[in-house]
Amino acid sequence: MLKPLFQYIDQNQNHFVQRLGDWVAIQSDSGDPAMWGQIDRLLNMTAERIREMGGSVEMADVGTHQLPSGQTVPLPPIVLAAFVRDPEKATLCIYGHVDVQPARREDGWNTDPFTLTEISGNLYGRGTTDNKGPVLAWLHAIETYKATKQEVPVNVKLIIEGMEEVGSHGLLELTRRMNDSFFSDVDFIVISDNVWTSNTPALTYGTRGSSYFLVEVDGPKQDLHSGVFGGSIHEPMSDLISLLGSLIDHTGKILVPGVTDAVAPLMDVERKLYENINFSLEELKNTAGVQHFLQNTKEEVLMARWRYPSLSIHGIQGAFSEPGIKTVIPRRVTGKFSIRHVPDMVPSDVERKVKEHLEQVFASRKSPNILRVIATVGAKPWVADLKDPQYVAGQKAIRDVFGVEPELVREGSTIPIAQNFQEETGKSVMMLPIGAHDDGEHSQNEKISRFNYIEGTKLFVAYIHELSQLKGQS
Structure with a gap:
């Protein structure tokens, strides 16, 4: 079932890269209210793409925001999308954002941050890995099923916002308001807004x-x-x-x-997870430009960063x-x-x-x-249950695409939406990253490799397939 889907992705990878370039060119910097019109533009482009694939879209109004000057301005809307629902299928809700951190060439970029530039297999540009690339990969995964005349084996909903980098204004209130409607039939929520810890694909089950x-x-x-x-x-x-x-x-x-x-005390089951992570202290020292860490072992450093x-x-x-x-x-x-x-x-x-x-x-x-x-x-911090069926599907999908066992990792940074979704909706939440550990999200020369972008699209296709086998286990 997966082979023709993967072939379609390989055959259309240049088109997928071109579309990423179109998105990177839109300077959707949510930190500058003067650029919120660009966020609106990109959200509308996203909505139109979903409609072209047969989905229905609501541009949800989330109110206004008061600027430090005292001026009150309307917030960019949030895209709520859904495809035709089959009550016999599980329902997956995909979250992503299209806003980015500020970027200027003079900050130390080697290329124009808002012009997608491919160098040695890496796609450089602001938002490539955080989070425009992963959002597009999800849309391309849905497109792949439809273009190859295969039925999407799960119901799909999407939440795509444009204010994540400044605190997701209005999203928590919208989640509460839509809990008995948009979220009522959702079984699983997946977020792809982080990166791997090493060169090995990962599933993320916690954030600080x-x-x-x-x-x-x-x-x-x-x-x-x-x-x-x-x-x-x-x-x-x-x-x-x-x-x-x-x-x-x-x-x-x-x-x-x-x-x-x-x-929370460290349990033996969790302690063993750190032993299996492919992680080099020397490489991290070189990346950070330090001679030593406060801890001495790989496990101690990872726990200090994550748990x-x-x-x-x-x-x-x-x-x-x-x-x-x-x-x-x-x-x-x-x-x-x-x-x-x-x-x-x-x-x-x-x-x-x-x-x-x-x-x-x-x-x-x-x-x-x-x-x-x-x-x-x-x-608040967030931690998920690794026994959750969604993580089983994620592990199988990684084996389908990459042929390896995924690393089960936590994230040292804060991604409030994971905890908010889990707490407010009561649904299963998982983070499924496709970015590499050296992608430089929020930094100069942010990139996603063509390999991760295209193979990540295959991962999402495989994940949808594996998730469809879990109906009734959520």
Whole structure:
């Protein structure tokens, strides 16, 4: 059954690449409201392509968003699509997004980020791997069934948005609103918005959550000359450095009391999963440009990145950071840091303990300055059940296409939609990536290889087939 489908994909791969080039050319940067019209354009193109394949499409209105300027603007719609439903078949819902991170040639790109460029089998351009390439691969998988006159063996629905890179504004509310309608007959939800850990195909069963913090210390009414006032006042920067230094030690241990108490214990079944992952510490050192990690073994490094919490300090706003010398005491500074949390940590509990800790440290300094701690994001971690039938289908599909056993991995970053879908709909959720570990999503010279793009399309075709064998097991 799969052979003619795979042949169609091979014969049409240049056409599929050309279509990716058309999508990459649309600068759908969701971080810039001035570009939201481009997001609308691409969503409409996506909707039209689905209609051409026989699907029905609703452009769901998700309301407005207030910009920092105070202006209220309409959000790009969300594409809700479905193909003719057969009650005897399982129903698969595919999620993806078509917006991208900002990109400019002068940021260090070797090619124009919005012109698809193929070099040595790699397709370079913003959004190629995150997430335009995978979204197109799903559409091409459906096209492949229809073009070869084979019946799509599962019911297919799609959710495609254009605001994922800035927090998926409106999607959670839409999910709740559509729970008894659009999602009512869904059995499985699949997300292809991440990458493999190594050169081996992977299935992803967990992500870390995230809370982002702003720590502001407000002092004198204006910046002061350090030669005139240095040594005679409580400097906001000194307070802030002390506060940030109280959060984490040199081993990476989070020092906020009680914040890691709820971390789920490591079980032997999970521990063994890390042993089978094809992962090179030396290669990762070269990629990161570091001489050593805080941990010593492959397993320890992977667990530190995936299944244990971490705290990272990201920057200080208000401090002098330009080249040259400026002997100023800044009047107000804001530190920025985040905590990646894991099961069974709760964002609200993490945020409360962080605030209490910082307030206690600040009080111990007896500073007359003003402290403000603001927590944002608050995205929950997500973990799936590897015994879920959907993962069985995913493993079989990888064997069908690549002839290898997939790696079962977790993701260190935060993808809130996975947890939101699982929690709000109660449906089975799986992440099925096709991007490679060196694709550079969000970075300069983002790419997806032609191999991963085309073989990934075959993977989606095989996954649909394998999933059709699981009716009644969801």
